[in-house]
Amino acid sequence: MTVVIGVDIGNSTTEACVAVIQDDGKVEFLGGALAPTSGVKGTPDNVKGVVEVIRQNLRTACRDLTDVGLVLINEATPVISGLAMETITETIITESTMIGHNPDTPGGVGLGVGTTVRFRELPECAAGTRVVCVVTSEVDFADAAAGINIATRRGVDVQGAVVQRDDANLIANRLDHPIPIVDEITLIEKIPINMSSAVEVAPPGHSIRTLSNSFGIATIFNLDADQTRIVSYVARALVGNRSAVVVRTPHGDIEDRVIPAGTIELSGDTGKLHVGIDAGASEIMAALRRVQPLHDASGEPGTQVGGMLARVRDTMADLTGEDRVEVRIRDVLAVDTFVPQEVKGGLAGEFALENAVALAAMVRTNKGPMRALAQRLTEALDVEIRIGGVEADMAVLGGLTTPGTDRPMAVLDLGGGSTDAALATRDGKVRSVHVAGAGDLVTKLIDSELGIDNLEVAEEIKKHPLAKVESFFHIRLEDGTVSFYDSPLPASIYARVVALTENGLVPVPTRHNIEKVRQVRREAKRRVFVVNAVRALEQVAPQGNLRLIDFVVVLGGSALDFEISDMIAEELAKYGMVCGTGNVRGQAGPRSAVATGLVAAHVQRIRG
Amino acid sequence: MTDSSVSTPVTLSSERSLALIECGNASIGRRNDEVVIGISPAFGNFFTKTITGVPHVDVLRELLAGIEEQGIQARVVRLSSSSDLAVIAQTAARLSGSGIGVGILSRGTTMIHQKDLARLSNLELFPQSPLIDLEMFRSIGRNAAQYAKGEFPVPVPPGNDYMARPRWQAKAALLHLKEMEFIKPGTQPVELKVEISARQMSARPVVTP
Numbered sequence A: 001m002t003v004v005i006g007v008d009i010g011n012s013t014t015e016a017c018v019a020v021i022q023d024d025g026k027v028e029f030l031g032g033a034l035a036p037t038s039g040v041k042g043t044p045d046n047v048k049g050v051v052e053v054i055r056q057n058l059r060t061a062c063r064d065l066t067d068v069g070l071v072l073i074n075e076a077t078p079v080i081s082g083l084a085m086e087t088i089t090e091t092i093i094t095e096s097t098m099i100g101h102n103p104d105t106p107g108g109v110g111l112g113v114g115t116t117v118r119f120r121e122l123p124e125c126a127a128g129t130r131v132v133c134v135v136t137s138e139v140d141f142a143d144a145a146a147g148i149n150i151a152t153r154r155g156v157d158v159q160g161a162v163v164q165r166d167d168a169n170l171i172a173n174r175l176d177h178p179i180p181i182v183d184e185i186t187l188i189e190k191i192p193i194n195m196s197s198a199v200e201v202a203p204p205g206h207s208i209r210t211l212s213n214s215f216g217i218a219t220i221f222n223l224d225a226d227q228t229r230i231v232s233y234v235a236r237a238l239v240g241n242r243s244a245v246v247v248r249t250p251h252g253d254i255e256d257r258v259i260p261a262g263t264i265e266l267s268g269d270t271g272k273l274h275v276g277i278d279a280g281a282s283e284i285m286a287a288l289r290r291v292q293p294l295h296d297a298s299g300e301p302g303t304q305v306g307g308m309l310a311r312v313r314d315t316m317a318d319l320t321g322e323d324r325v326e327v328r329i330r331d332v333l334a335v336d337t338f339v340p341q342e343v344k345g346g347l348a349g350e351f352a353l354e355n356a357v358a359l360a361a362m363v364r365t366n367k368g369p370m371r372a373l374a375q376r377l378t379e380a381l382d383v384e385i386r387i388g389g390v391e392a393d394m395a396v397l398g399g400l401t402t403p404g405t406d407r408p409m410a411v412l413d414l415g416g417g418s419t420d421a422a423l424a425t426r427d428g429k430v431r432s433v434h435v436a437g438a439g440d441l442v443t444k445l446i447d448s449e450l451g452i453d454n455l456e457v458a459e460e461i462k463k464h465p466l467a468k469v470e471s472f473f474h475i476r477l478e479d480g481t482v483s484f485y486d487s488p489l490p491a492s493i494y495a496r497v498v499a500l501t502e503n504g505l506v507p508v509p510t511r512h513n514i515e516k517v518r519q520v521r522r523e524a525k526r527r528v529f530v531v532n533a534v535r536a537l538e539q540v541a542p543q544g545n546l547r548l549i550d551f552v553v554v555l556g557g558s559a560l561d562f563e564i565s566d567m568i569a570e571e572l573a574k575y576g577m578v579c580g581t582g583n584v585r586g587q588a589g590p591r592s593a594v595a596t597g598l599v600a601a602h603v604q605r606i607r608g
Numbered sequence B: 001m002t003d004s005s006v007s008t009p010v011t012l013s014s015e016r017s018l019a020l021i022e023c024g025n026a027s028i029g030r031r032n033d034e035v036v037i038g039i040s041p042a043f044g045n046f047f048t049k050t051i052t053g054v055p056h057v058d059v060l061r062e063l064l065a066g067i068e069e070q071g072i073q074a075r076v077v078r079l080s081s082s083s084d085l086a087v088i089a090q091t092a093a094r095l096s097g098s099g100i101g102v103g104i105l106s107r108g109t110t111m112i113h114q115k116d117l118a119r120l121s122n123l124e125l126f127p128q129s130p131l132i133d134l135e136m137f138r139s140i141g142r143n144a145a146q147y148a149k150g151e152f153p154v155p156v157p158p159g160n161d162y163m164a165r166p167r168w169q170a171k172a173a174l175l176h177l178k179e180m181e182f183i184k185p186g187t188q189p190v191e192l193k194v195e196i197s198a199r200q201m202s203a204r205p206v207v208t209p
Helices: A044-061 A119-124 A141-154 A168-172 A214-221 A225-238 A281-291 A304-320 A369-381 A391-399 A439-449 A455-463 A514-540 A564-575 A593-607 B056-069 B085-095 B134-148 B164-180
Strands: A002-009 A013-021 A027-036 A068-075 A079-087 A089-094 A110-118 A130-135 A157-163 A196-201 A243-247 A253-258 A263-268 A271-276 A294-299 A328-342 A351-364 A385-390 A409-414 A418-424 A430-436 A466-469 A474-477 A482-484 A497-501 A504-507 A551-555 A578-581 B018-025 B034-039 B073-078 B100-104 B110-114 B124-126 B190-196
Touching (some): A002 A044, A013 A044, A027 A044, A044 A068, A044 A369, A068 A369, A079 A328, A079 A439, A110 A119, A110 A157, A119 A141, A130 A141, A141 A168, A157 A196, A168 B056, A196 A214, A214 A225, A263 A281, A271 A281, A294 A304, A304 A328, A304 A351, A328 A439, A369 A385, A385 A593, A391 A409, A391 A430, A391 A551, A391 A593, A409 A514, A418 A514, A430 A514, A439 A455, A439 A514, A466 A514, A551 A564, A564 A578, B018 B073, B034 B056, B034 B085, B056 B134, B056 B190, B073 B085, B085 B100, B085 B110, B100 B134, B124 B134
Parallel strands (some): A002 A068, A068 A385, A110 A130, A130 A157, A551 A578, B034 B073
Antiparallel strands (some): A196 A243, A263 A271, A263 A294, A294 A328, A328 A351, A409 A418, A418 A430, A466 A497, A474 A482, A497 A504, B018 B190, B073 B190, B100 B110
């Protein structure tokens, strides 16, 4: 009888499982454990994590280190991955032609067109002139309303108002004749005076119709075709707003500038291809498919993408201690995304959603350090260490312990840094592939698209379903159901969007509503995991034909996610595959497949 | 540049006057688009300004403006039975159709409360009365109204000044003792009609930026 431990060192977690092998070859598993991986996987830094996980596992299995005859570690797949994200467009307003921000509470409803006039100059306006009143923060709301009422009674046609403070409704409620009012214009002194302008406020729940339409603006300001072409950027930037102000200045302009994003060079088996980053993610991925397998990727120096890939390369060189010339990027995943950014030259802190591209790159590293790691582990534990086998083969063996599976079977290992696929054919051969992009990229996308700027919070959003706290005694879950509480919820989460974590309800620090957060979360997962599942399986499937795979077992930390496996299963069902989350040893769920596979492979070897 | 451009309006407060007309015992509101402001026993009658001299008429006007800007209704009630801010704010919340109430003491200490919360809990508390200016009272009104709408406003930063305590504690204690003299134990909250006299346009100073 011997006690063996299988240890799987992953990108983010190290997993172990203890088994007793009887002399007749019967195996009894005594449970598993997991701990965070220390250092980059496959390097001697891992020792700390491995020792920790073995200690933990032996404690739960009620065994002692001296009982252990053998520790099996995997030939860690020498791939690590990096991320980069870069915006490729920016919106700049030169002179103040438009105020496209969305104050929470604009006042009045409708469209007003007139010349801009300062509030204190309103008494000097002649009767019959059409004006838009500019109210700065020194003016009290009651005085502003009174002043506008006096002017209107005198016959001045006050068509609308723009206000610096959050006063729009307060003024509108005090007017004899309601006019559209846009407020919270922080830099109001920059609004040009004596220029023709238009103010539009849509009813609640609607968005503006005239100022978001190029021909609407052209009609108001009598523009010719060339001018309309210029103004189309303004209109586009205002789409979807509830309120807007457009001021026509002689030289005003708004640019939607494309930052020189550069091209990415993909060199592979079938040659080299250059793709512009601004062509978008689908073009990049199509080019990648044409040159596959990829040997290296590089960006045009001096451009955004050049910087991105250089950063990935530098990080990898730092982590592995290799020369940065030696670092080869073996796969990339490009994802279209958007980043909310403040508009340059805006008057009210307007934000525009700028296009961005996120790139996950995967680097193959030198295999050398594994021996060094085994050596160091032997010293630390004083137990025989054996490098048990290739990670992908082990994952398949572990995956096959899931009840109801059989060869030919594919496993999808959804990790933090990379998505791996392996296919075991009926004759026992295993083909495997690693593609870039997994859980970390999803976290990054959620973080930037919601503008959270805190990866830990983004991670919570990724992992848990959402709810809205509607009162101190009930919450509405994202699927619309309600759950009630007997004792009041804490005041800190009242009325907030929360994530349903193991540690209770955690508030999500965002102003977005629950539907928006949910949509961003699911979309990020779809663009990374569903895309990668198909991409990886295509590379291992016989003749690249997904219909020739019968079973797909989803494994890895990200397979524990509450929706990713379902999203993948839904997509793969189109190809007639049976796809589901693995249940290693019939009990460990999608975790611990490689560790279990190591033990299983060892048993196969001793049985001969 | 930004700082000066969004300053508080030039209001010569003495020009406005406040009339609080009692109209019977306050009842529980039926409409859920309202916020109830509860004021302490001596607010706006014996006392007319906060600890730092901000006139009560302007305090109430800004709270009401913050609520109105959000499209929410406001009611004002006076509690004469207690000068405890938690009691005042919680009572206001329980009278409010939306369950959201604001409590305020004569010296300016303010709290946003919700009817289901324990008395000593709160949604937002502004404990250092000397730090609350009119801009903040407007924001407190705005946030209370947003809670009533089921939105989740960013809490108003309550401010913290370590010198506030040594500098103002004695005065705060005196104001509190004085306010306690106006407590009439066992009385019901009273509904108030708020009349804020408009300033005379002619008397308005010419505002030059």
